[in-house]
Amino acid sequence: MAIPADNWNFQKGDLSGYTHQGRVGVAQELRGLVNRKYLPFSSPYMAYIDDPWSADSTDGTRTQSRHLAPAWDGGGLQIPNRDGTLTFAGDGAYLECPQVVAQRGQQLCFWYVFIGCDSLDCNDFALLELRPPGAAPERVLICDIQMLERLNPGKPTQSREWVQFVYPFAQDFSGDVRWVVCNGKVGLPGSAEALAWPSSLLLDNIQLL
Numbered sequence: 649m650a651i652p653a654d655n656w657n658f659q660k661g662d663l664s665g666y667t668h669q670g671r672v673g674v675a676q677e678l679r680g681l682v683n684r685k686y687l688p689f690s691s692p693y694m695a696y697i698d699d700p701w702s703a704d705s706t707d708g709t710r711t712q713s714r715h716l717a718p719a720w721d722g723g724g725l726q727i728p729n730r731d732g733t734l735t736f737a738g739d740g741a742y743l744e745c746p747q748v749v750a751q752r753g754q755q756l757c758f759w760y761v762f763i764g765c766d767s768l769d770c771n772d773f774a775l776l777e778l779r780p781p782g783a784a785p786e787r788v789l790i791c792d793i794q795m796l797e798r799l800n801p802g803k804p805t806q807s808r809e810w811v812q813f814v815y816p817f818a819q820d821f822s823g824d825v826r827w828v829v830c831n832g833k834v835g836l837p838g839s840a841e842a843l844a845w846p847s848s849l850l851l852d853n854i855q856l857l
């Protein structure tokens with residue numbers, strides 16, 4: 649399959665050519681915190697991975713499947729933080745391009761906005777995973793709430809504008825490429841707080857160059 653030539657910037661208005669788990673969809677417009685409006689990097693559609701708008705309980709968790717699939721279980725992911733602690737995943741979502749083939753020297757490029765909807769000690773995060781069959785995935789952090797804090801001190805939940813992400817292939821690659829978003833909690837696996845106030849990755853213009 650590879651990156652869908654007819655849906656690399658979600659121009660079809662759906663997720664055809666991709667697989668996904670959890671709350672993933674396409675939109676022409678979304679509103680984040682403080683009613684900030686997000687538009688696609690290239691019109692008319694962008695994808696969103698995980699769904700802050702689905703938190704429908706007063707504690708920030710999701711009590712019902714409002715309009716999409718239930719949340720993905722997060723796969724037991726954990727990421728290292730700069731201070732030596734770990735962030736443990738609660739629930740989340742992912743979007744995947746199956747069976748991507750890239751040669752050494754090529755670059756995977758895409759544009760994203762990370763809408764962080766939680767605090768530094770919860771640290772929801774977004775990862776790029778390169779998943780060759782039969783081998784451990786390579787994981788690259790795209791953004792997390794602690795990164796937003798470093799970029800915009802005192803306002804970690806204020807998301808950035810569209811940012812380009814470039815992953816250079818250091819060797820030939822064949823496998824699935826996955827964008828993962830997880831609700832998180834620092835230092836404490838299995839915490840109920842890791843199920844609260846999900847964040848989202850907006851994604852657009854995926855290219856292999």
Ligand SMILES: [Ca+2]
Nearest residue numbers: 766844845846
């Ligand atoms: Ca959260």
